[in-house]
Amino acid sequence: MEPFIRRLNLNGNGFSRRVIDVLQVNMGKYCNQACIHCHVESGPTRKEMMSRETVDAVLRFLKATSIPTVDLTGGAPELNSNFDYLVQSAVGLGRHVIDRCNLTVIFEPGKEYLPEFFQRNRVELFCSLPCYSEENVDKQRGKGTFDWSIRALQRFNEIGYGQVDTGLLLNLVYNPVGPHLPPPQAKLEQDYKRILAEQFGIAFNHLYCLTNMPITRYATHLKLRGEYDRYLELLANSFNGATLDQVMCRNLISIGWEGSVYDCDFNQMLDLPLTDGSGARLKISSLSLDHVAHREITTGDHCYACTAGPGSSCGGALLS
Numbered sequence: 001m002e003p004f005i006r007r008l009n010l011n012g013n014g015f016s017r018r019v020i021d022v023l024q025v026n027m028g029k030y031c032n033q034a035c036i037h038c039h040v041e042s043g044p045t046r047k048e049m050m051s052r053e054t055v056d057a058v059l060r061f062l063k064a065t066s067i068p069t070v071d072l073t074g075g076a077p078e079l080n081s082n083f084d085y086l087v088q089s090a091v092g093l094g095r096h097v098i099d100r101c102n103l104t105v106i107f108e109p110g111k112e113y114l115p116e117f118f119q120r121n122r123v124e125l126f127c128s129l130p131c132y133s134e135e136n137v138d139k140q141r142g143k144g145t146f147d148w149s150i151r152a153l154q155r156f157n158e159i160g161y162g163q164v165d166t167g168l169l170l171n172l173v174y175n176p177v178g179p180h181l182p183p184p185q186a187k188l189e190q191d192y193k194r195i196l197a198e199q200f201g202i203a204f205n206h207l208y209c210l211t212n213m214p215i216t217r218y219a220t221h222l223k224l225r226g227e228y229d230r231y232l233e234l235l236a237n238s239f240n241g242a243t244l245d246q247v248m249c250r251n252l253i254s255i256g257w258e259g260s261v262y263d264c265d266f267n268q269m270l271d272l273p274l275t276d277g278s279g280a281r282l283k284i285s286s287l288s289l290d291h292v293a294h295r296e297i298t299t300g301d302h303c304y305a306c307t308a309g310p311g312s313s314c315g316g317a318l319l320s
Helices: 004-011 052-063 083-092 114-120 134-141 145-158 185-200 216-224 228-237 241-245 265-269 301-307
Strands: 022-026 069-073 096-101 124-128 170-174 206-209 252-255
Touching: 004 241, 004 301, 022 052, 022 265, 052 083, 069 083, 083 096, 114 145, 124 145, 134 145, 145 170, 145 185, 170 185, 185 206, 216 228, 228 301, 241 301, 252 265, 265 301
Parallel strands: 022 069, 022 252, 069 096, 096 124, 124 170, 170 206
Antiparallel strands: none
């Protein structure tokens, strides 16, 4: 397999960050699910959680910038005790908040209030639903997950999410169940909307297709099945240079649960932090935009997952 850096160099013009318009914050690795494809390796036994001190550092940095969007992820970010505080504070600063929700979290003890909390704060929801088939969802995310996910989506619809003219955005996120590229996003969105409406009365705004990242837990899963090398070759052979202009690391920085700064969530999980001139990790507690704006982005062969076919980012396919 040709190294990604060589493909990058052949496309020329370097690979640096532009204006940052998304601050992505990983609030910890604790989650009520343990999905096969999870590159964070989150689950019910993980203890890593962002502290109030680090949350306050995030807010200080945010206040000193004009970054318009805060993207909260995990684990299940809602299970961090500082989640509500961060959401309300970011909204108070006039920022748009995205929550990457696994849907089932709203049925965890003490979390029943979350739908109305999201509604009051106009939080945009990106909700994981890797298929409209019960069999496929439960295979990837655990038995019973599909049923609970459908109930959660119906609950969000009841309070206006995904409905016309409410402005309450409900987006679904698709991941392939097997080691292959996602199908065309626009066509799959049509199928999702038709089937979920017909079978469950569910409405939503957009479907976003993500390519599974072959690192950490998913890499282990693929290796155990003898599929790792073949999947990497598929990604490399599907490289599309046109995606390089739109990959998420060009306009985003990622903050780890302990406060380190990364080019993206995937680099975070591979422990590839941004550093200063002395090689020390950049931390959100002392970060300024000057430290990260327009600097070269750290890449590796895992970047093939974001640049294969139509491309993949936190906002779905990069090219139609």
